Amino acid sequence: MRFHFYMTGVCVLSFILSGCSNSSGIPAPTRAVVTGEIKFNDKPIQSGQITFLPTKGPVAMGPVSEGTYRIDWKGGVPIGECKVEILGYEETGKEIIVGAGGKTEKETRQVLPAKYNTESTLSVTVEEGQENQCDFDLK
Secondary structure (H helix, E strand, O other): OHHHHHHHHHHHHHHHHHOOOOOOOOOOOOEEOEEEEEEEOOEEOOEEEEEEEEOOOOOEEEEEEOOEEEEOHHHOEEOEEEEEEEEEEEEEEEEEEOOHHHOEEEEEEEOOOHHHOOOOOOEEEEOOOOOEEOOEEEO
C-alpha cells in the first residue's frame, strides 16, 4: 500500500514538472539581456515602452523610465535581428477621472512620431552571451 502512495506521488510530481517545459517540443529561443537609453530631441524619454519584435521568437517588451530601460524577464530578448518600436509619453498637465468615486490620475499623451512605433524602421541585432546595450537617440 505504501508503495502505491509513493508511486502516485512520483507520477503527480512528474506530471507537474512536465508542465514547466515547452510542450510543443520546440526549443525555447536563446535570449540575452538588453539595456539602454532612449532620448527624443536630446532629452531622455521620461515614461514609455520599448518593444522588440524578433524575426524568430516571441516579442519582448519593457517599460522606459527616466530615459532608461532593461529587458531581462525570461532571460531577455531573443537572439538575432529585431524590429524595435518605442512609445514615449509626457504629462499634459491635466487630471482625468479614471474610476468610480472620482479617482483621478495625470493625463499623458504619446509624443513620439509613428516612425518610431507603429511605422517603425528601427532595428537591432541582439547578440548571444553578453548583455546588449542598445541606445536610441531619436530626432
